[in-house]
Amino acid sequence: MVTKEVEAAPGLKTKLSVDNVSMTYKRDGKLTHVLENVNLEVSDGEFVCLLGPSGCGKTTLLNTMAGFLTPTSGTIQVNGEAVRGPDPRRIFVFQERGVFPWLTVEGNIGFGLSKLTKPEREQRIAHYVKMVGLQGFEKSYPAELSGGMKQRLEVARALAVNPDMLFLDEPFGALDSITRLVMRSELLRIWQAERKTIIFVTHDIDEAVQLADRVVVMSARPGTIQQIVPIDIAHPRDISSQHYLELRDGIFKQIGLAHQV
Amino acid sequence: MNSLAAPQRWEKIFWPLVATALLLLLWHFSVIWSGTKIFPSPRDVGRGMLELFRHHVLWADIRDSVRRVLIGFGIAAVLGIPMGLLLGWYPAANQVVNPVMQILRPISPIAWIPVAIIFFGIGDRAAVFLIFLGSFFPIVVACINGVSNVPSVFRRAGRNFGLTPMQLLTRVVFPAALPQILVGLRIALGIAWLVVVAAEMIAVDSGLGYLVIDSRNSGKRYDLVIAAILLIGVIGLILDLIFRSLERLKPLRWGFRNVA
Structure with missing residues (x-):
């Protein structure tokens, strides 16, 4: 059973809302459905991770949110205003190649x-x-x-x-694993100091569970939201606690991976 | 010498000196063994060079050649860089102009000499025109390529920070393309230096190219011919080294490999 939780956390102002967004590319006369009926609400100051295997359309979704791509159908609003293009109030952070x-x-x-x-x-x-x-x-x-x-x-x-929003597209993907851990805690420190709304794309389940208020699990081709998992653990998170492991294993199962290598 | 070990400082100077000395020896003995009466030995050429310096004509010739190159190359850069940037920026415009450019580009500037003489007569302006033609196209093409090779992350970042299209061109695209533009300018300067010699042999009566042809025509002074040729090489090298030193500037250095 696929559950879809599209409501933002109660009591907070909605920052970003994605309504019925679909995205279709036409290449060599063939239609590719990258995103299908994606619905999501993000509240002000929230840290949301978009998680999924490569090719699931999470980067495309992030690009539509940031205004670099226009969805084929559906609407994206920030503060109740339709997104028409990139805006200095919402900054997209690439991997370090962007400097x-x-x-x-x-x-x-x-x-x-x-x-x-x-x-x-x-x-x-x-x-x-x-x-x-x-x-x-x-x-x-x-x-x-x-x-x-x-x-x-x-x-x-x-x-x-x-800016009031940051979009991060696998920002730590090119870093070694130690630097990546340091960068995660740096990002959390900055987020706690500045309280920006952050949408963070990753394919790393641990990274998502360590960082996010909610993890949006996406399935591949066409990209849809499979489940939204709230991570109700206060920062700093104990990544060996029972609850952390339960949440992480739940997402592993959700994605269809056995917990063995 | 081990090819993996970094050469010592003295080796960097020493071995090229050895190679040069060997070449001069080969030249020297080739002249002796072949018994040629026309081709000068290195010693003759050295004497010829001293003679040229002593008579002060040489400085005027060097000055004329360098001046023509700088004017022709300068005009080509001033017109070519904005044109190349705009053509790179608007691919539609590039498609319109590209066929004409691809036809004009492979034509040796030397072929334009008769045309240049009709337009400008014998004199400086004909030579400058030829140098301009020779260096204009490499500059335009380097700028077009430079602009179209700018990684899209840079353009997107610029747009994200709210730049207007004009600001995007001047603050992101131009600096991002600058290393490639610089390579184009360097190639163009090399061509300009090749063209000036040819142009001076025909279209004017001063400069190093004129010196080469004049030394031959007035009394078959091949020692002076070779001396002038060597000077052309040395000055070309100096121009190139000056240009290469720009690659070490910090806002540009990222775009060049193998620059310490």
């Missing part, structure tokens, strides 16, 4: 701040340099930074324009 290699750390963080006065901009840059722990690297170029530092830089560049 501009021709700009320094300062230049990257200040990229979206050209409307501010110089002192304001410098203050904002300094604030986010500190928040992501890149002090001492202000004048460095991305080529001189490690993968994890570049990823933090991209998050800082996104946060600097003070």
